[in-house]
Amino acid sequence: MKPIQLSVLTEDEKRVIHEASLEILETVGVRVFDDGLRALMRDRGAEVDDTTGDVKLSPDLVMESLSTAPKAFHLANRTGDRLPIPTEEVYIGSRVLLPKILDYGAEQPRDPVTDDIIKACQIANALDEVDLVLRTDTPVSDIHAPPEFNGLLSIQTALTYTAKHFLCLPINYKAMKDWVALAEAATESGDLSREPIITVEVTITSPLQMDRDSCQILKQAAEKGLPIWPEPMPAGGGTAPVTTAGEMVQLNAETLFTIVATQIVNPGCPVFYSGIPCTFDLRTGLISEGSPECPPMVSASLEMGRFYGLPLMSPSKYTDSVTLDEQCAAEKIMAAFASLVSGADIIYGCGDLDNAMSLSLEQIVIDLDLVLAARRFVQGIIVDQDRLAVEAIKRVGPGGHYLGDEHTIRFMRSAERLVPRSYNRLGHRSRAKAQLEKAHEIVEEIVSRPAEPAITAAAMARIQSRVEDRKREIMAGS
């Protein structure tokens, strides 16, 4: 349990939402576009209509499946560290690829190239507090190979230039196979259930649909015992009810459905509770992740996850802003704060802009400070004999100072004090006056160093060999 948690839902309200979601799953269900997953779910007692594809779940089946979902597990990276879940610390994730890149000072974003992945990995490696990275499947424009190999080669780059844990978002089943093949090669044991170096996103198309690729991704990930995070993105007013409570009922139903499916495929498969509540802007018809309704829904969804006792994942990517401006900061701090005070175990998406359509390296640095500041709030004020510092106050006495006191020396580098990297605290003496300029200096300092692979030559060779195998498989139509 984190030291500070705020609630937007009472225990009664959580139960009411839970019951409403169960009613939706029992009477409406989720439309599943994969015969195999439907058959598996039917075998385990789900009510399946093969004409429509609708799969309905009884409350008993939901509760039974929730009982097999582990309350604790661990993620791995390739430096030998384990990341225990749940955690009191919160793991922070930065992005290494999005459909567009916004360069410092540019007005318009551009298409990503391989070097952008390498630079984003360098930033993640240089920032100690970044525990994991995530890569969105999107084409990289400078890979001169058949388009079928684009994803494979950009995954190879990402797995080579950082050894941190990957949150992967395979956009289709083929991409999932690319991920599994290369991630297996990247581990020492070749066994992803022993070394879970990737966590896999499974999407739901709101309202209440799971497309064929998502079903196949879910099956493959669950069969391998890989950690999974469900990612419904209901947009209130468009693809979900316009009221925040109604959207929570649907999001909860969609997330629960995904969790049940993982447990049916492989009971005990690690799975997070997660979801991205959005709103549908009823003036423009565009999806908004940064609207003021999102942060309370972020909190509410995480509280529902806690209600089920499941590990929690939440994005920090909530902004509609296309640039690094005041709107971006305002939207992101609200969402990060909401995620952290609600007990998220992982917060990911540092660097994202424009509803996760574009990535800024400077924004990674700024977001990290912002998330750390929110984490500092959640750590709260630890009141114990040592920290009350009564003896130190007596020692220094009236008119003295604390600079040389042993109490200061003892605590000045502890979690008591956070030193944000990108904030200007030098006033007009600072060369970089604005936070963005300072963030840019930090980025430049990191990416101006030669980019080195973060893994061993042996691991690189294993990955390269698997890339060649996979190319042959792809050409053969797999």
Add this chain to the structure above:
Amino acid sequence: MNLGLFREKILVGDAAGVEALTHEAITESIPISTLINGYLMPAMEEVGRRYEEGEFFIPEMFISARAMQAGMAILKPLIVGSHIRTAGRVVIGTVEGDLHDIGKNLVSMMLEGAGFEVHDLGVDVKPEKFVEAARNLKPAIIGMSAMLTTTMLAMKKTIGALEEAGLRNALMIMVGGAPLTQRFADSIGADGYAEDASAAVRKAKELVDIS
């Protein structure tokens, strides 16, 4: 009868009211072209104006369009040689592998509101289904929607299929969706791209030369 009520009912999205009025107007032998050109379409133009000026939200526009369509559904079978204003025929769908349909539905609705005759093929539409619709319906425009960076590649495949079938040059192709850009649209040889539903209507009018 008070034909002015058509405008009132459409503006509040009262589909049942529009249906009743339409039946009454037919009983009173009011020409179909008068009903459509003089009342239904102008009411939708007013809806469009209110939306453009920020007065109407999309759901209000949606229920207005639905009310207008309730009247049109009754009138359409009766149209024989009447002079009816239509902006053009559009075949629209979300491309193969993609289930996202809200953007496509918005564009359909707004095109209908602007007087286009829209044939919606739904979601996960394979290239051959677009080809079949192009052959049978002879639309002025084919509109394709995609929400994902991978499925948007199916747009190029669909254009290729239309070319192979020898139908490409007889129609205009419009594309849209969250990950798309003008550059992408140009690169796959589409004739038009729009960022949102309102812009899609303007672009469609431009393509059929009625802007």
